[in-house]
Amino acid sequence: MKYTSQMVAKPYFIAAIGLFVAQILFGVIMGMQYVVGDFLFPEIPFNVARMVHTNLLIVWLLFGFMGAAYYMVPDEAEAELHSPLLAKVMFWIFLAAGAVTILGYLLVPYATLAEITMNDLLPTMGREFLEQPTIIKIGIVVVALAFLYNIGMTILKGRKTVINLVLLIGLVGLAVFFLFAFYNPDNIVLDKMFWWFVVHLWVEGVWELILGSLLAYVLIKTTGVDREVIEKWLYVIIAMALITGLIGTGHHFFWIGTPGYWQWWGSIFSAMEPIPFFMMTIFAFNMVNKRRRQHPNKAAVLWALGCSVMAFLGAGVWGFLHTLSFVNYYTHGSQITAAHGHMAFYGAYVMIVLAIISYAMPMLNGRKVANSMSSQVVEMWSFWLMTISMVFITLFLTAAGIVQVYLQRMSDDPLPFMVVQDKIEMFYWMREGAGLVFLIGLILYVISFFVGRDQPEAQLPK
């Protein structure tokens, strides 16, 4: 590690992993509620578990992005971070805001939470993923601004690499599009339409810039491939991401009261959205094949390659599956959506954060470049356990979704929702089983940080 200020990344990564564990615990609780309907009712109703699950996901990914930026930006800029103190203060503010929000969800009825946080002054609550009280949303904006200032100043005073620049554009975009969370008109059609300016333009827009930048960074570091080549790839990938993804927003405007022409715009452009993800896969494997040196951190390379493959499968393939309007007419809001949401989030954003943690953590813990071999072996086991169980979660939900769509929406004698849910119970049990394996993989991941600490670093074969 070249710059001492990179150390501020460490608490961000630790918090990210801690919240990840909590996220999965609530996922498993919900998986249970899908089959044993009154499980933990009325103490933890499904909607509460869901808010905790999805909000923890977003929050720990943001912790991961911020940690990644604090680690990577000084290294790329060849300059110390503008203000390590600001980064530390913001860490605690963000963690406290996150903890208060989750406790609020769990401890009081949601309507009470809305009341004590005075939601009626500026109503923004009660919409999927944007359930946080308004005051917390404002806090998120403040933390984001302080973070951007810190990162921006560091980049300004240092070397301006393409990787840093792309990350910065992505992070600014993240903050800007979040502002749509404050727009909540009484007109539900307008509300829904602009809600996607946060959700879609995040995951299929600016977050892809962050993903591309972090992936490029890990690849440069672990393969030693020429920066020029990597930067060219990066530009093409993010160009394709925005060219397809911006108008691709239209795949959410099919059935919410918006004009019919979106079926054309949305279908055509979003059908091309898999291209940047496919390019990422080619890019990652190409760079690793052309590597100029071996890197002793095998686990980090595995996460980076795995990320490029799983992002393509989850976002590209499973996204394409239901993105054409005549397919989406039947699959909209079914278990197919849940299947896609899981694999896409895991493949793209969970795995890139785990890749950068895997790359950076050894140095943050005082190693030269890599963990001991025994630690890496455990980490790679956790990679396979989590990744394969996520593949199965996706497959089981897809099967559930196909049967659901058929019985409820396509057959001659459509059955009511609750009746259909009973009939596909078996798939939900299997999903729960795969979810438990995922949890085991995650526990193994945490354990890997404590394995082989007193053993020497992994060495390359001579």
Added chain:
Amino acid sequence: MSQAFTKSMARNIFYGGSMFFFLLLLVLTFDTVKSLPQTDNRENLTAQVAKGKHVWENNNCIGCHTLMGEGAYFAPELGNAYKRMGSKEAIIAFIKFRPKNGIPGRRSMPQFNLTDDELDAVAEFLKYVSEINNQNWPPNIQG
């Protein structure tokens, strides 16, 4: 990638392409907002409907249900609940009489203890939503 295709070409495609399509998104968004009055049923967007939307949000109904296909997949679609259940009264009765401790073994909806006015508002909201022209989704009454 080939040598003839340089990094600065790639950069220009990125800036030019994203700028162009961002502007196109703005134009389409503007056009959509302008033509929404034809589909979004705003002539029936009364104060009571607006209030119903707040009841809907303040109780996080979206955390279990979908509304026009968006939300959670744990409980029935409600964008067409008014049509499926037939009347506001049926909706109100359903929400009002949820057992506090759920139904053993069955997916359960909480007892929200809504006032009569709140019940009427949320039912009015669901009626309003069911009358939005959304290209005939869902495919049938089961949602």
